[in-house]
Amino acid sequence: MSGVIKTVSLAVSxxxxxxxxxxxxxxxxxxxxxxxxxVERGCGECHTTERPLRRPTFEEFLTEKGPPLWYAGSKxxxxxxxxxxxxxEPVRPMAYNSLKxxxxxxxxxxxxxxxxxxxxxxxxxxxxxLKRGVVxxxxxxxxxxxxxxxxxxxxxxxxxxxxxxxxxxxxxxLVGAGRRLEPxxxxxxxxxxxxxxxxxxxxxxxxxxxxxxxxxxxxYVASME
Amino acid sequence: MWLPWNxxxxxxxxxxxxTIPASALRVKENYLFYCAPCHGLDGxxxxxxxxxxQPVTPRNHRNPKExxxxxxxxxxxxxxxxxxxTGISTLMPPYRNTLTEEEILELKDYLRELCQCSGPx
Numbered sequence: 001m002s003g004v005i006k007t008v009s010l011a012v013s014x015x016x017x018x019x020x021x022x023x024x025x026x027x028x029x030x031x032x033x034x035x036x037x038x039v040e041r042g043c044g045e046c047h048t049t050e051r052p053l054r055r056p057t058f059e060e061f062l063t064e065k066g067p068p069l070w071y072a073g074s075k076x077x078x079x080x081x082x083x084x085x086x087x088x089e090p091v092r093p094m095a096y097n098s099l100k101x102x103x104x105x106x107x108x109x110x111x112x113x114x115x116x117x118x119x120x121x122x123x124x125x126x127x128x129x130l131k132r133g134v135v136x137x138x139x140x141x142x143x144x145x146x147x148x149x150x151x152x153x154x155x156x157x158x159x160x161x162x163x164x165x166x167x168x169x170x171x172x173x174l175v176g177a178g179r180r181l182e183p184x185x186x187x188x189x190x191x192x193x194x195x196x197x198x199x200x201x202x203x204x205x206x207x208x209x210x211x212x213x214x215x216x217x218x219x220y221v222a223s224m225e
Numbered sequence: 226m227w228l229p230w231n232x233x234x235x236x237x238x239x240x241x242x243x244t245i246p247a248s249a250l251r252v253k254e255n256y257l258f259y260c261a262p263c264h265g266l267d268g269x270x271x272x273x274x275x276x277x278x279q280p281v282t283p284r285n286h287r288n289p290k291e292x293x294x295x296x297x298x299x300x301x302x303x304x305x306x307x308x309x310x311t312g313i314s315t316l317m318p319p320y321r322n323t324l325t326e327e328e329i330l331e332l333k334d335y336l337r338e339l340c341q342c343s344g345p346x
Contacts, residue, residue: 155316168274170262204322
C-alpha cells in the first residue's frame, strides 16, 4: 500500500514540476520570451537595451529614434509597461529628438500575451546601485510649489491641472506620471541625468534645489495623475 | 590640363569648416538644445513649449525692440539664475549649473546676433 502512495506522490510531484516549468513567469521564461518578442518585432531598431560603452557624440545622439530602454526596469512600473504596450499612446508630445515634428503616434501595439512578456523582460533591465525606497509618492503642497513656482517644470512638461491639460510640449508628458514612473528613478534622474541620457535639454537642478527638495519634488511627480 | 575639381572643392570646404571656431558650433548647439524648445529654432519665440496654455509667451530673440531693453548683464543673469531670480517668468529655468560661464557669454553674444541690437546705453 505504502508503495502505491509513494508512486502516486512521486507522479504528482513530477507533474507539478512539469507544470511549473511550463509556466513562463514561474521559471523566468516569461522574460526570455519577452526578449525574443522584443528582438523579433525589431524593437531594437529604435530602442537600446544595453548600456552604451561610450558617450555618443551630439550628432550620433540626434540620430537616435527612440528613448533608451536599458534602464527601463528602474524607470517604469511593470503594470504600466504592459498596459501601454497593448495600446500605446504618445508619452512625448513631440517626435523623439525633434522640436519640429509632433509625435507620429505610430508605436506598434502588442497583443496582451506579448505585451506581458515584453514588460517582464523590460522589468529586468535595471540600473545597478539605484537606491530603492528613497522616495514615496506624495501629493504635497511643497512639491507643487517647487514644481510650479520654483522651477516652472510645466514650461516643458504637460500636466493635469483640474480638468485641463496644460504645459509645454518639448519634454515627456507628466500626465499620469504616477502610474508610469518609479519614484526612486525620478529622484535618481534629477540627481544625475547623464547617468541615463547623454544629452538632455532639462537643466541641472543639483545645487539649484536642495537634496530634500529634490526628493519632495520626485514624490510629487510620482503622485501625478 | 584638367584640374581635379572634386578634390579642390572638398579641400576648400574642409578649409572653410576649420576656420569656423568651435565655439560658434557649440553656441548653436546650445541654443538648439536649451533655448529653442521655448524660443524656437529661429528664435522668434515659437518653440513647442509656447502653447496657448502657458501663462506667458517666450521672448522673441529676433525682436530688437524687446531685446534692446535688456542689458548684456540682464541677459547673462537671466540665463544664469532663471526667470524667478530676475523677476520674469519662472518658466525660464536657471542654467548656471548646466552651462559653463563661457557658454553663457557665448549665448548672450548669439542673442545679440539674432536681434541685431545692443543693450541700453
